[in-house]
Amino acid sequence: DAGVIQSPRHEVTEMGQEVTLRCKPISGHNSLFWYRQTMMRGLELLIYFNNNVPIDDSGMPEDRFSAKMPNASFSTLKIQPSEPRDSAVYFCASRTGQQETQYFGPGTRLLVL
Amino acid sequence: SQKIEQNSEALNIQEGKTATLTCNYTNYSPAYLQWYRQDPGRGPVFLLLIRENEKEKRKERLKVTFDTTLKQSLFHITASQPADSATYLCALDKVTGGGNKLTFGTGTQLKVEL
Numbered sequence: 001d002a003g004v005i006q007s008p009r010h011e012v013t014e015m016g017q018e019v020t021l022r023c024k025p026i027s028g029h030n031s032l033f034w035y036r037q038t039m040m041r042g043l044e045l046l047i048y049f050n051n052n053v054p055i056d057d058s059g060m061p062e063d064r065f066s067a068k069m070p071n072a073s074f075s076t077l078k079i080q081p082s083e084p085r086d087s088a089v090y091f092c093a094s095r096t097g098q099q100e101t102q103y104f105g106p107g108t109r110l111l112v113l
Numbered sequence: 114s115q116k117i118e119q120n121s122e123a124l125n126i127q128e129g130k131t132a133t134l135t136c137n138y139t140n141y142s143p144a145y146l147q148w149y150r151q152d153p154g155r156g157p158v159f160l161l162l163i164r165e166n167e168k169e170k171r172k173e174r175l176k177v178t179f180d181t182t183l184k185q186s187l188f189h190i191t192a193s194q195p196a197d198s199a200t201y202l203c204a205l206d207k208v209t210g211g212g213n214k215l216t217f218g219t220g221t222q223l224k225v226e227l
Binding site: 004033041042044045048056076091093100101102103104105106107 | 145147148154155157158159162202206213214215216217218219220
């Protein structure tokens, strides 16, 4: 298995632009998580899905952030408009319903200028 | 409010010694606790899980203890090697209406020197 796949790996954009991060979970995993990691705040959960349905988005910072999971093998996290304070590493993770452990992707390093 | 604390200062130890990392939490009643390893530029990788009714768990050179009275977990690496140098994160579960979700500590960086 290729593991959790994220794209792009690096993204540099200017303030005000739309940013879309993509994630392909491990096949057969029915839970998907989006995290943000910064030096100051560590690894924070933004939103998670069970069976493609958003369960808890209480970690989404504000309305500029949105996430979708149109099918079991694809999810997006969108920031519109982006701001410099959104600069961070964004991780996607997945797991099966029977497991407690999560499998993380390599992350997308986002820099908003 | 709920809090998970790990030592923010890096831990430097000599090769061959035992490294001990600490995870303290408040205002939580976790069903289980997990430890992850994170290398620079990579996502966290699962190492060990310990449940609330377990006192200790081992896997090769790794040992985790879980004291729900003290609200603390200790993570030990015996016979440490330079390859063990990484950041180690503890994570506690929180049961929600839709399932369990993890909350991570900020991690402790371990450096094993020759």
